[in-house]
Amino acid sequence: MILKKEFYERETITVAKQLIGKKLTRKIKNLKLTGIITETEAYRGRDDPASHAATNLTNRNQIMFGPVGMSYVYFTYGMYFMLNVVAKSKKQNAGAVLIRGIYPQDGIKIMIKNRGMKDVNKITNGPGKLTMAMNISMKENNLNLTKKSSIYISEGIIPKKIKKSPRIGITKAIDKKWNFSIMSKDYF
DNA sequence: TAAGAGATACTCT
C-alpha cells in the first residue's frame, strides 16, 4: 500500500515520526531497490530557523511551499544529495521531512556496488549515503511519491520504539527534538 | 575508537 497524499497533509513533525518503519522504494529500469526508513528529521516553515523555508521563497526551497507528497532533493557540502518529502498541515506555509537513513531490503547487491563498501549496516545509514546507494540526484527532484513511479513510499513495519533527538548538522534551533530514529533491533 | 580535518560545488546575501 503506497502512502496517500492525506498522510503527508498533517503537521510535519507528526509525519516525520510516522514515516519511521515505512518502506522506501526506488526503481531504476527493471531494478528495484527498497529499504525500511530508520531515521527522519522534520523541517518546518517560517517558524523554524533551521529550515531552508525559514526565509522567503527561492529557487531551491520553493518545493517546500508546494503540494505535499512531492520529493525535495537538494545538493549540499559540494558532494551530497539529500532526499526530503514535502509534508505540512494546511496551517503551515511550508515543511518537509528529511529521510536520513534506511535499512536495505531488496537490491542490496546493487546498493553495495553503488557505495563501494560491503558493510550492509553502513551503506545507507546517512542522508548522503542513501541517495548515493539508490542513485538519487537532482533528476529525482519534485517527483510525486504518492504514485507508483521511480520513487515512492509504502507501508512497512510497525516500529517498537522511536527515539527522539535534536537534529543533526544544524546550528539553529538545536533545542528542538525533531529527529526520529529506530535501531534495527527495534523493528518488531 | 575517537577526534579532526579536507573534499568540493551549489545557493543565497
Added chain:
DNA sequence: GAGTATCTCTTAA
C-alpha cells in the same frame, strides 16, 4: 564571497 540538513580517511592513543 561565505556558509552548508555530510562522509571518509588519517592520526593518535
